[in-house]
Amino acid sequence: MSEAQERTNRAMLRVRDTIDREYDAPLDLAALARVAHVSPDHLIRTFRAVFGETPHRYLQRRRVERAMFLLRTTDLDVTDVCLAVGFTSLGSFSRTFSAIVGQSPSAYATSGTMPPAPGCFTMAWMRPSTFTHDAAKPSVSEKRPGPAAH
DSSP states (O other), rough: OHHHHHHHHHHHHHHHHHHHHTTTTTOHHHHHHHTTSSOOOHHHHHHHHHHHHHHHHHHHHHHHHHHHHHHHHSSSOHHHHHHHHHHHHHHHHHHHHEEEESSOHHHHHHHHOOOOOOOHHHHHHHHHOOOOOGSSOTTSSSOOOOTTOO
């Protein structure tokens, strides 16, 4: 890998890390471009080349992942979750959530089912801990965050 390509990849990783860390803040393309020290148009092209999707789509997906976690693990209503993850419009949130997840946020919140997990993940999660901090480990009956929770 050339030095220029490595610099580009590091810049795109900084942008992605910023989105992951500040998904609930009002992030715009110009602010993200400043993180990478490139123009907004160059950011869109380069981010897509590196990660396979635009920064805006990545931000939407990250917000929806967090919304899924909040809907599964809290008693917040859909409007509160919408605002907590950085959306400013309930309609936009519902459309984006439905497009990504396949069902509306309210249907997802009331479904009570977790998406299927591979057996190896379930077995590893349910395996008794050998650490002395077992009191901190949630009981089997408690709701658990999925792999998208950070």
